[in-house]
Amino acid sequence: MKRVIYHVDVNSAFLSWEAVYRLHHLGGRLDLREIPSAVGGDQEKRHGIILAKSIPAKRYKVRTGEPVADAKRKCPGLVLVPPNYELYNRSSRALLRILSEYTDQIEQFSIDEAFMDMTGCTEDPAGTAEKLREQVERELGFTVNIGVSCNRLLAKMASDFKKPNRVHTLWPGEIGEKMWELPVRDLFYVGHASERKLKNLGICTIGQLARTPDAVLYAHMKSHGLLIKDYANGIDESPVVTSPPPNKGYGNSLTTPRDVTDRGLAKLYLLSLAETVSARLRADGAMIRVVEVSIRDYDLRFFHHQRTMATPTDLTMEIYGEACRCLEELWTGVPLRHLGIHTTGVTRTLERQLGFFDAVDYDKYRRAEEAVDSLRKRYGQDIIKRGSFLAPQGKAHPFVDHMGGGISREKRRPDYSREMIL
């Protein structure tokens, strides 16, 4: 049977969701989608990047991921609104509910994108996609593009054609006419670095890439060159995966409101990060052996350093301790604007092998941290705070809420990264 795959992509997702919310719940008349506008982080907190923009803003060359300051320079009248991740999660779930009326073979690819395997579900793939597109607009008030083809790659490429509120097909027979003329940068998995290498080889369009000999691509780009050549020819056998694979790693990071030069403050940030990371590990029944600390300095230079532990752990204090040792070995004391903890080497067996010289009474600490987890789950993140996060006068420590979320690819899981534990 011929495969039928849809890729559903919410048009200007965060911005559309803000626009609909303001129209329906705040009784406003202004539709953010019709004026130059964007969702952006707080410049004061140094989170100032564009997370989504309206189509009118796009005409001013405002780009997702660029600094808010740059966007304002290009488009002085730009209306900026702060992000509201809770709203986006709700909107995303509402979309998924409608998609699930058409098939249960759904892969949520990010908060605003999903693949659907519609094989055997429709005699008229494009027509059914039109019905779905109309239903989303009618019931939810925002619009989607739907790409229709026989595999994920082509469906994804098709959904990126003319926007908004459109259905496009990209069957194998249409590749030459609809995809090969596009600049190579538009191809999935061709980023900045690949574009530059390809340009040096005289390859500017997807069609040129499709015809380049394997040996040339392998010599310059190794296996990635062969992957994108397959994509340029519309070749992709990957299945629609309905449940996300288990995490290979867990990490959190934050940009600090001011450069950090004080070791004590840096370690306090690490403790906060260790708490959020290890709470996610415990919630997932995962343990890790490798702790990595990453830093970005005032000059935006990036460094990281990792250590491997003898025994897997999910304890805040062990991860924090290892993170501190990483920081000591890594940091020369240059002012920092960003810190992160990433853990890898995941094990999912809950039994911990007790080392003979295990210094920590694991079970005792584990029970204590689990108790805090469940209190926070029931009564909110603020129910318990560490003493070290409180300033001497009993005032809260001058931290900001650092788990901002973002242009997230995160799948539906307990959403610890959104909440700040401080």
Place this chain on the structure above:
DNA sequence: TCTGGGGTCCTAGGACCC
């Protein structure tokens, strides 16, 4: 008016073992 935060995968070199 300087550029967030969450991931995955690949490559390459060195250590270490057989």
Place this chain on the structure above:
DNA sequence: TCTGGGGTCCTAGGACCC
């Protein structure tokens, strides 16, 4: 003493995605 080859693990760095 000098010569191998293959495998795994660890670490760092880079590229890509949303």
